[in-house]
Amino acid sequence: MNKIKIALVGVGKIARDQHVPAITGNPAFELVAAASPNHKLDGVQNFPDVQALLAGVPDLDAVAICTPPQIRYDIARFALEQGQHVMLEKPPGATLNEVSALVDLAQRKSVALQATWHSREAAGVEPARRWLANRNVRSVQVTWKEDVRVWHPGQTWIWKAGGLGVFDPGINAMSIITRILPGSLVLRDAELAFPANCEAPVAATLRLTNEFGADVRMDLDFLQTGPQTWDIVVDTDDGRLTLSKGGSILRLNDDPLIEAPDREYPNLYARFADLVHSSRIDVDVAPFRLVADAFMRGRRVVVEPFVE
Known part of the structure; x- marks a missing residue:
């Protein structure tokens, strides 16, 4: 070929x-x-x-x-x-x-x-989805905090309307939870913190629920210094599941189950090759809808100007 x-x-x-x-x-x-x-x-x-x-x-x-x-x-x-x-x-x-x-x-x-939702390709995501499919999810805590100055240095587009601000990394967490959690997610409320000199938020908190009544809380921050945090903790009727480091590490009840090197983009391109050969479409907008809902319904607060 x-x-x-x-x-x-x-x-x-x-x-x-x-x-x-x-x-x-x-x-x-x-x-x-x-x-x-x-x-x-x-x-x-x-x-x-x-x-x-x-x-x-x-x-x-x-x-x-x-x-x-x-x-x-x-x-x-x-x-x-x-x-x-x-x-x-x-x-x-x-x-x-x-x-x-x-x-x-x-x-x-x-x-x-x-x-492409590269975070869905992290090693722990699909095993987490399979494990959660047969359990009752009670609550979810998403903590997604990173330093924009490290990951997007000098990229002013991210603070313009449509650049999404903290939802540029935050949508990665949304891509994971919309993949692994049973049932559809609905936004209940949100608060978005906009720097006085920016058109996109620098931090956000969201509260969601799924159709089975699980409480999902997301804490997003784009000004995290020191160690970066990309964690999802899911409490179920059969113990706790934790995805950390963006989904590359999976633990059940604090016992390591999966820890694997980054293969996110190689996996995406393997999938793209299959799509090209069959001329198929793979477009899931579920994570993007949650971001849109946050902008539509979230309360906006003005915080200190962002300085690179």
């Missing part, structure tokens, strides 16, 4: 840190080009935008879009219209309607479209 010729659109930190090694480490793909108005990727053809990219590489098969979410829709739409298979970094767009429109277009064009 011929290799899938793929290009990156957007050559920022996530593209260099995660997408490039995942692509080059997968024999199903050949990374042939990149598009960015400000950056270039060594060893491939480089173009200023997606239009120039597709004109300059006519035999391209697929694009992975790693731009800020505010501009992702127009890029993805153009690529799909040209018959390209498309992978979308998370979140898959700036609005739910954007994503819905892309799904409709991919269906009409009979091409693959993947909305």
